[in-house]
Amino acid sequence: MAETKTYREALREAMVHEMERDENVILMGEDIGVYGGTHLITDGLIDDWGPKRVMDTPISENGFTGAAVGMAMMGMRPIVEMMTWNFSFLAADQIIQHAAKLRYFSGGQVQVPLVIRGPNGGGVQLSAQHTHSLENFYGHFPGLKVVAPVTPNDVKGMMITAVRDPNPVIFLEAGALYGTKGEVEEGDNAVPFGKARVAREGDDVTLIAYGRQVNLCLRVADTLEEEDGVSVEVIDLRSIRPFDEDAIVESVEKTHRAVAVQEQWRWFGVASEVAAIIQDRAFDYLDAPVERVSGAEVPAPYARNLEIAAFPSEKQVANAARRVLYMEEK
Amino acid sequence: MPEENGNGENGGVEAREEGSVATSADRLVDLYREMVTVRRFEEACQRGFRQGKIGGYLHVYIGQEAVAVGFLDSFKEGDKVITAYRDHPHALLLGSDPKNVMAELYGRGSGIVKGKGGSMHLFDVERGMMGGYGIVGGHIPIGVGIAYALKYHETDNICQLYLGDGAMSQGAFHEAANLAGLWGKDGQCPCLFIVENNQYGMGTSVERTTAMTDLAAKFDAYGIEHEKVDGMDIDAVLEAAERLTEQVRETGKPYAVEALTYRTAPHGAGDFFEKYRTKEEIEEWRQRDPIGILEKKLLESEAADEEKLDEIKGEAKEQIDEAVKFADESEQPPIEELYTDVYAGEDEYMGEE
Ligand SMILES: Cc1ncc(C[n+]2csc(CCOP(=O)(O)OP(=O)(O)O)c2C)c(N)n1
Ligand SMILES: [Mg+2]
Numbered sequence: 079m080a081e082t083k084t085y086r087e088a089l090r091e092a093m094v095h096e097m098e099r100d101e102n103v104i105l106m107g108e109d110i111g112v113y114g115g116t117h118l119i120t121d122g123l124i125d126d127w128g129p130k131r132v133m134d135t136p137i138s139e140n141g142f143t144g145a146a147v148g149m150a151m152m153g154m155r156p157i158v159e160m161m162t163w164n165f166s167f168l169a170a171d172q173i174i175q176h177a178a179k180l181r182y183f184s185g186g187q188v189q190v191p192l193v194i195r196g197p198n199g200g201g202v203q204l205s206a207q208h209t210h211s212l213e214n215f216y217g218h219f220p221g222l223k224v225v226a227p228v229t230p231n232d233v234k235g236m237m238i239t240a241v242r243d244p245n246p247v248i249f250l251e252a253g254a255l256y257g258t259k260g261e262v263e264e265g266d267n268a269v270p271f272g273k274a275r276v277a278r279e280g281d282d283v284t285l286i287a288y289g290r291q292v293n294l295c296l297r298v299a300d301t302l303e304e305e306d307g308v309s310v311e312v313i314d315l316r317s318i319r320p321f322d323e324d325a326i327v328e329s330v331e332k333t334h335r336a337v338a339v340q341e342q343w344r345w346f347g348v349a350s351e352v353a354a355i356i357q358d359r360a361f362d363y364l365d366a367p368v369e370r371v372s373g374a375e376v377p378a379p380y381a382r383n384l385e386i387a388a389f390p391s392e393k394q395v396a397n398a399a400r401r402v403l404y405m406e407e408k
Numbered sequence: 409m410p411e412e413n414g415n416g417e418n419g420g421v422e423a424r425e426e427g428s429v430a431t432s433a434d435r436l437v438d439l440y441r442e443m444v445t446v447r448r449f450e451e452a453c454q455r456g457f458r459q460g461k462i463g464g465y466l467h468v469y470i471g472q473e474a475v476a477v478g479f480l481d482s483f484k485e486g487d488k489v490i491t492a493y494r495d496h497p498h499a500l501l502l503g504s505d506p507k508n509v510m511a512e513l514y515g516r517g518s519g520i521v522k523g524k525g526g527s528m529h530l531f532d533v534e535r536g537m538m539g540g541y542g543i544v545g546g547h548i549p550i551g552v553g554i555a556y557a558l559k560y561h562e563t564d565n566i567c568q569l570y571l572g573d574g575a576m577s578q579g580a581f582h583e584a585a586n587l588a589g590l591w592g593k594d595g596q597c598p599c600l601f602i603v604e605n606n607q608y609g610m611g612t613s614v615e616r617t618t619a620m621t622d623l624a625a626k627f628d629a630y631g632i633e634h635e636k637v638d639g640m641d642i643d644a645v646l647e648a649a650e651r652l653t654e655q656v657r658e659t660g661k662p663y664a665v666e667a668l669t670y671r672t673a674p675h676g677a678g679d680f681f682e683k684y685r686t687k688e689e690i691e692e693w694r695q696r697d698p699i700g701i702l703e704k705k706l707l708e709s710e711a712a713d714e715e716k717l718d719e720i721k722g723e724a725k726e727q728i729d730e731a732v733k734f735a736d737e738s739e740q741p742p743i744e745e746l747y748t749d750v751y752a753g754e755d756e757y758m759g760e761e
Contacts, residue, residue: 104560130560135587136583136586136587136590138583138586138587140549140579140580140583141549141552141579141580141582141583141584141586141587142549142583142587143549144546144548144549144550144552144553144580144583144584145549145550145552145553145556145584145587146553147549147550147553148490148538148549148550148551148552148553148554148555148556148557149553149554149556149557149560150553151538151550151553151554151557152488152553152554152557152558152561153557153561154557154560154561171543171546171580172546172549172550172580175543175546176541176543176546176547176550180539181749181750181751181752182524182749182750183521183524183525183529183531184521184524184525184529184531184533184539184749185519185520185521185522185523185524185525185531185749186522186748186749186752187521187531187532187533188531188533188538188539189752190752191752220750220758220759221750221751223751243753244751244752244753245751245752245753319758320758321758
C-alpha cells in the first residue's frame with residue numbers, strides 16, 4: 079500500500095511512527111512545539127504528545143545538542159531539529175568532538191543513538207549564511223552516519239532507520255523540497271543506510287547525485303533521451319556515510335561514463351570522492367574521465383538569477399554528460 | 409591564604425570551627441585513606457610521565473583531593489558522574505580498579521577504555537563514571553542531559569557534574585546552565601554542579617579571565633541556587649555533599665557548589681616552569697593541604713595515631729605500586745582494536761584495514 083504524500087508529511091509520519099513505538103524517542107529543538115516548527119515539520123505534534131516528548135529549547139545549538147548527547151548516552155533517543163543545518167556550526171563541538179567520538183574514546187562503553195535533522199542546501203534565496211550543503215563536512219568524520227534522502231518515501235524510511243540506529247545520524251533534508259509529493263509506503267518502510275537507489279535505469283552514461291540534485295539529474299535524463307537519444311542512468315546516493323561504492327561501480331561497469339553532480343562547492347566534495355572511487359575500482363571500464371558538476375566557488379548569493387547561477391544547472395549537467403559521451407555540447 | 413577571588417580571606421567561605429561536623433572517627437579514617445590513595449596514584453602518574461611510560465597530556469589532582477573525595481562520598485548507586493580531563497580520582501573513588509586506570513595511562517589493552525582514551529577519557533559506565541572529557545566545557549551540556557534523562561526515566565538519581573573555574577567562561581557552560589535552570593523549574597534536572605575552583609585555568613588566574621570572580625554567583629543568572637565551600641576541608645565538603653546531594657535528589661532541581669581549592673601540582677605534567685604563580689603562593693596553600701588538615705585533625709582528636717597513619721600510607725603505596733606493576737607488565741592493545749568501537753552495531757569500520 080502506498081499513498082501520495084509530501085516530503086514534509088512523510089518525515090513527520092516517520093517520527094510519529096517511532097514515537098509511538100518507543101517512549102525514549104523525543105523531539106527537541108528551537109520553536110518546534112508551540113510555534114509549530116519553522117518549516118512546519120512538527121506542527122501540531124506538541125498538542126498530541128505534550129512538552130516532554132516535543133520539547134521547545136532555547137536558542138543554544140551547542141547546549142541542547144550536547145544535552146541530547148547526554149540523553150542518548152542514557153538510552154533516550156532524541157531527534158534534534160536544527161532549524162537549518164547552517165546553525166549546526168555552533169553545535170559542531172558537540173556533534174564532532176563528542177557525539178562522533180564518544181564510543182571510541184570510551185572504549186565502546188557508551189553509544190549515542192541521536193538523530194540531528196533539518197533542512198540542508200539552498201534554492202530558496204536565503205543567501206550566504208543560510209545556505210550550505212554539509213554532506214562532505216559531516217561525511218568526513220568517522221563515528222557519524224550521514225544521509226540525504228530526496229524522495230518522500232526515502233525521507234520516511236530513512237528517518238525510521240535513523241531513529242533505530244545506535245549511532246549519531248546526521249539527517250540532511252532537502253529543504254527546498256518539503257512541499258514536493260511522492261508515493262509513500264504505509265507503515266514501517268525502513269530504508270537501510272549505505273544503499274544507493276537507482277532512480278532511473280539507463281545504459282549510456284551514469285549521473286550520480288544526492289539530495290535535490292537527483293531531481294535535476296532526472297530532468298536532464300529526459301532531455302538527453304529526447305534531444306540526443308542517450309539512455310541515462312541516475313543514481314541517488316541517499317547515504318553519504320556509509321557509502322554505497324558497489325552501486326556506482328556496477329553502474330559504471332555498464333555505462334562506462336559518469337558525471338557526479340553536487341550542489342556544494344567542488345573542492346574536497348562528495349563528487350571528488352565519487353570520482354576517486356570510480357578510478358579505484360572501475361578504471362578499466364571507463365571510456366572517458368569522470369566529470370564533476372558543482373556549485374560556484376562563492377558564498378551563496380541572494381538575487382534569484384545569481385542564486386540560480388551558483389548551483390548546477392540542467393544545461394551544465396547535460397553538457398558534462400555530452401562531454402563524457404564525446405558529443406557536441408549544446 | 410591568598411585573596412584569589414576578591415572574596416576576602418578564604419575566598420568568601422566562613423571559617424569553620426574545627427570538627428563542627430559530627431563525622432565519626434572511622435569514617436574520617438576511611439576518607440583519609442581515600443585521599444592518600446588518590447595522592448599516591450597521582451604521584452605515581454607523575455613518575456610514569458617522567459619515565460616516558462605515560463604519553464600525551466597528564467593532569468593530576470594533587471591538592472584538590474578533598475573535593476572529589478568529599479562529594480563522591482555521597483554518591484548513591486545509580487547516580488552518574490561526569491568531569492573534564494582531571495578525572496583520575498573520580499574513576500578511582502567510584503571503584504574503578506587502580507590497575508586498569510594506570511594501565512590506561514600506560515596505553516595498555518587492559519586499560520579501563522582499552523587504551524583508546526588515555527588519561528583524559530576515563531569511563532566506567534557500570535559504576536556511574538560517564539567520562540572524562542578533553543574539550544574544556546564540552547562535557548557540561550552532556551552532564552545536564554544525563555541529569556535530565558535520570559528524571560525522564562523516573563529514577564531518583566542525580567548527576568554530579570564537575571567543572572573547572574576556567575570552563576565557566578565557555579559558551580557551553582552558559583548554555584547548559586540555562587538549560588539546567590529551565591528544566592529544573594519542573595524538577596526535571598537533578599544536576600549538582602561542582603565547580604573545582606583551583607584558582608587557575610592552566611596559567612591564567614580567575615581574576616584574569618572574568619570580571620565577576622564570584623563564580624558561584626554566576627549561577628544566579630540561570631535561576632540555580634548556589635553556595636561556596638572550603639574545598640580544602642574534608643569536613644566542610646562532606647557536610648555540603650550530604651545536604652546538597654539529598655536536596656538535588658528530592659527536588660529534581662540543579663544546585664551549584666563552588667569548592668575553593670588549589671592545585672599544588674603544575675597544570676599538566678609537562679609544565680616545568682610555573683611563571684604564572686609564585687613559590688610563596690604555592691607554599692601558602694600547601695599549609696592548607698587537605699591531607700595535612702585531615703591528618704592534624706585525626707591526630708588531635710585521637711581518631712588515629714601516627715602509627716595508624718603510616719600504616720594507611722604504606723597500604724596505599726603498596727596498592728599503587730601494584731597498579732604500576734600491573735600496567736607496566738600489561739600488553740599493548742592488539743592492533744585490531746584500532747578499528748573497533750567506531751560505531752555501535754554491525755558496520756563498525758568503514759575504512760580499509
Ligand atoms: C576548548 C578548549 N580550549 C582550550 C583547551 C586547553 N586547556 C586545557 S585545560 C585548560 C584550562 C582549564 O581550566 P579549568 O577549567 O579551570 O580546569 P583545571 O585544569 O583548572 O582543572 C585549557 C585552557 C582545551 N582543552 N579545550
Ligand atoms: Mg581551574
